[in-house]
Amino acid sequence: MDKAVIEQEVREIADSWKGKEGNLIMVLHQIQNRYGYVPREVSLVLSEILDVPLARIYEVITFYHFFRLTPPGKHTISVCMGTACYLKGGAEILGELEHLLCVKPGETTKDGQFHLEVVRCLGCCGLAPVVKIGEKVYGGVKKKDVGDIITQYSEDSEAKTAA
Amino acid sequence: MAKTVFVKDTAITGKDRTRDFYGFFLGGLREKGLENDVQLVRVADIGVYGQGMVVRVLPEDFLYVNVQDSDIPAVITESVIGGKPIKDKLFTQASKQARIVLRNCGVIDPESIEDYIARDGYQALAKVLGEYTPEKTAQEIKASGLRGRGGAGFPTGMKWEITRKAPGDQKYMICNGDEGDPGAYMDRSVLEGDPHSVVEGMIIGGYAIGASKGYFYIRAEYPLAIARIEKAIEQCRKHGILGEGILGSSFNFDLEIRLGAGAFVCGEETALIASIEGKRGYPSPRPPFPSIKGLWGKPTCINNVETLANIPVIILKGGSWFAGIGTEGSKGTKVFAVTGKVKNSGLVEVPMGTTIEDIVYGICGGALSGKSVKAIQTGGPSGGVIPKEYFQTKVDYESLQKMGSIMGSGGMIVMDEDDCMADIAKFYLGFCVDESCGKCAPCRIGGTQMLRLLKKVTDGEGTRKDLDQLEQISFAMQKASLCGLGQTAPNPVLSTLHYYRSEYEAHVDKKKCPACKCEKLIRFLIMSEKCVKCGMCFKACPVGAISGNRESGYLIDQTKCVRCGQCFEVCKPRAISRS
Structure with missing residues (x-):
């Protein structure tokens, strides 16, 4: 710069x-x-x-957790680990994301597409377990849905690069 | 106010599931030529369950349940046009809820100051500026018996009086909107749903303590709340409700927003002040209390969002009216965020003194289907659990404290038989260790060591001595930590140890987790008598720990098994046991 x-x-x-x-x-x-x-x-x-x-x-x-010293990925995936989300399987969702993206919380995928992070309560506990990608909130996420949700974003980016 | 009609046309059960009820209603309105005068809103949830199609007519607030298509013309002519209720269709909710804090949430447009004013908004401010001295204002709040809703429960009126009497020419009012307790979101709902009531509470507080400046400290994670408060402040400035000479009086007051940056400890008063000052959120020893020496060394009054939302109503209806609600030591209502393994999760506002049973079963419908409730947890990482046997306990500051928990900010997490208490304690403690600022040793080191011991227990490597040691460290942390975070961090451990010691003992003695939650202690076994040799588990196992074939059946190799539970989930005949 x-x-x-x-x-x-x-x-x-x-x-x-x-x-x-x-x-x-x-x-x-x-x-x-x-x-x-x-x-x-x-x-x-x-x-x-x-x-x-x-x-x-x-x-x-x-x-402060909020400030970052490294550039975020194109899409930031925040997995809620508030109490309600934890009880309803937040850890499983996180594990699946780690597995699919091959990163640990706080890391960005090699291609810079996804940044995975854990947050403490997004304040929508009624929807637990919750994952937020960018500004979009996904509620009631099941382990088997995780792959589909991620694919939407990677396809979206591929389409754009192709265009 | 224009007519608004809410319709809920999705029913989960019963013969009339989703159908185009909304369409029929809109058609009915069109017939009368009302489609442009009546706002018809389709809502997903109206707070009434298992009653078919629900219609709510505002502003009269008629609530009709089990409405049939054939009822629509009558509802439109009688209630929407005529403004009269249809008596036999009217639903009287046998509700134990009482809405004071949430009085406007979901009823008014939060971005419209006119809507707020139409519901007696800023009348309380006009009343104190016109009729009350600052002393009298604080007196009125004192008489109401209102106590801080942020958790500690300090009497609000007294806080105002101390700050007012503290020497100093400049004083500050702060609204604590740093709602960091995981599982609690009542402050967010109020800030987003009724921002003006909090602003009004702030201005009245400023008048009572003699402040000319106030700050909103709101979590950066709540962008909508921030936007709504920003808008509310702007509208107030335009209407002469903020700034110089408010509502024609000689009182000057202005508000500013400061954002949190993701630090739980900043909900603690002194840490919050440090954060507003632009520093890292380190707490400092008290005394001196912020009421004497707070923001930039000046007397400062910090109130929670929910506390402030109570203020305008108390001023309008009088302190004695408010003191008539609730129990002897705890007045008014409390908003709880009931979440977890419960049928209807959401915000619930009840008078103090309502029993836990009424909240969990009466209002929220009890456990999720097929399970039974084991306990609730209140007060978040600073609170404790209350087992089902004690659900007759009333929710107020004293009773909850007696049970080894606290009121806290109002999170109420429902847990069922699948939840392991040692695991829950580990979860909360892990949170506090993450969020400990590291300034004082008891919290920094004590927390880490306790977490290590708890991990040992849940991994099946703990001993009885570890349980005693957990208790010892807990007491040391409670006594010696600098701020509320460290002092209360051991509470979830102590209360689970108190009520569920046998569960901990099963972990250390038998190396078993009674709730089958702690991964390292679970064993998956194939029961050959139930097994149909379909091979689904063999295919599902991600680590190849299952061997065998469709003739001889299958076996799980315990040394390879990572206890992911996938075989358990795919097994149709339930031939895999988890213990």
């Missing part, structure tokens, strides 16, 4: 929070919305703009 471009973008984000105390987390949220993760180059620029030591920025990024 070009440093000048980053600087301009980060400055825009930071300016909207200028003068507000405790803005670091909110700025990081916007940066992650923009880039999908918090790249190191961006943190370096941010540190200059906000006049906050890089260590402080990393302290915050690494403490």
Whole structure:
């Protein structure tokens, strides 16, 4: 990424929070919305703009589960492991996904298509067990459905590349 | 308010399953030329079960069940046009629910301030600004007996009074919307379904404590809740309900949203404050309490979403009205998120003092078919289990505490005979270990060691000594941890050990899991007398642990078996036993 471009973008984000105390987390949220993760180059620029030591920025990024230091896959698969989902077989669904995608939670598939992660409760326990892919929520997922759900996404991407 | 009609035209059982009831109703409206004046909404769930087609007419709120196609014209002429109920069709729900917090959820358009105002919205704010002093406002809440709904149950009115009396020119109001307890989603529902009631509660709180600024701290995982609160704040600013000189008074107050970033510990007051300040969410020792020294060192009052949603109603109807609901020590209602192995999972709002039995069986319909309920768990990772034998227990702060659990934020997880208590304890403890911030040693080290012991137990390698050690570490953590997370993290272990010690003992003595849940302790065996030698299990086994052929039958090699249970699932004649 070009440093000048980053600087301009980060400055825009930071300016909207200028003068507000405790803005670091909110700025990081916007940066992650923009880039999908918090790249190191961006943190370096941010540190200059906000006049906050890089260590402080990393302290915050690494403490909160929400912030990422590596780029996410094209599709993020979040498997809910809240209590209700756990009781209704969330672990089985996760195992099946690990098996199908050959990754562990927190990892991205080699082709960069899928990022698998475990979340603690998506707040729709009535639908347990729940898997979220991108913004779409799948409720009442059964082990045998997992393959079909994943295929929709990989086909979708193949079709696009072909086109 | 315009007429709205909800129809539920899917019935799971009974002779009239799905048919185009909605279409018939729409046709009926067309005949009368009403299709543009009446909003007809098809809903999937209306909270009434096993009663065929259900129709609800709003704003009058007539609820009709078992409606036949032939009833439609009558419903339209009498109720939709005439505004009168058809007495003999009316469904009176023998419900033990009472809606105070959820009064507007699902009734109003959450993005419309007009809808909220039409339901007495911001009347309470006008009342306190016009008639009450800040002292009187706090007094009224104190008289109501309202206690914090976030879990600890501290009296809200008292919190307001302490913050108001604390010296300082700048004070802050914070709404704690960091609902991290897995299995609880009542705050989310209120923020999404009735955002203005929380905003109104915040403004009234700000007035009572003398704050000019308030913050909403909401989980980043709840994007819709954030969007709705943002919109509500914007609408309020436009209507002169936020900003300078609110509703023509001399009171100034404004709100801002701050997002959480996926840290459970940030639900703890002092950690939440650190997070709003833009730091990592480390808790700090109390005292000083946030009411004295909170956000940026200023007196700060932190209230939970559900607590705040109660405030406008209390102000309008009076503290004594609210104090008339519930039990002696716990007033008002509580919203529970009933989930897990239960027929009708969902949000339930009941007066304090309702028995667990009424909630689990009366309102939620009991266990899933074919199973029986074993226990419930309340309070999430900080709470405990309550076995079925104690379902006469009333839900209020004191009774639940006496049972070794807590009210918590209101998650209620129903478990059935297939759930292993040691496994559940391991699940909750694993959550707390993941979420421990690592600042204090008792929580950081104690949690990890307890998890190691529990893993030993569920793997069948534990001893009786391990169980004693679990208890010892639990007590140390309860006494010595810095914040609520560590102090309460051992609760699920202690309460399961208390009520289900025999289950733990089966794990360590007999190396057996009575609920057949702990993978390492399960054995799958083919019962030759029932086996029809179809070979399905042979095909299903992913690791080739089943050998044999269609003549001689099949055998499972226990050393190869990974206990995935696939053979068990595919076996039609149920010839595979799990023990």
